[in-house]
Amino acid sequence: xxxxxxxxxxxxxxxxxxxxxxxxxxxxxxxxxxxxxxxxxxxxxxxxxxxxxxxxxxxxxxxxxxxxxxxxxxxxxxxxxxxxxxxxxxxxxxxxxxxxxxxxxx
Numbered sequence: 001x002x003x004x005x006x007x008x009x010x011x012x013x014x015x016x017x018x019x020x021x022x023x024x025x026x027x028x029x030x031x032x033x034x035x036x037x038x039x040x041x042x043x044x045x046x047x048x049x050x051x052x053x054x055x056x057x058x059x060x061x062x063x064x065x066x067x068x069x070x071x072x073x074x075x076x077x078x079x080x081x082x083x084x085x086x087x088x089x090x091x092x093x094x095x096x097x098x099x100x101x102x103x104x105x106x
Contacts, residue, residue, distance in 0.1 A: 026099050028055070034096040049084045053077055 001009075054062050065071055065078075 030096050030099040031077070033099065034094060038092075038094055045088060046081060046085055049081050049088070050077065053080055053084075 035071075050062055062077065064075070
């Protein structure tokens with residue numbers, strides 16, 4: 001194989017590697033975006049559920065346990081919130097929208 005042919009093959013291989021790396025980057029960005037959207041939806045739903053429970057139990061204040069110095073376990077809503085969240089999301093789907101190269105160059 002001549003030096004020119006070898007260099008041409010190397011360039012073709014490098015181009016293919018670069019193409020695959022761009023595709024991987026686009027797929028990773030698509031997954032990251034979908035994960036962020038799913039987290040946002042779950043967070044908003046959890047806040048809604050906490051609000052519902054607060055109304056049902058006539059609570060004036062709901063605080064994150066990590067932000068409270070004194071805490072009574074009887075007031076912990078975590079299990080109730082998680083049970084309702086699980087019930088309301090049991091049929092949830094994780095949607096991944098393909099990011100195109102035009103949207104990655106923001």
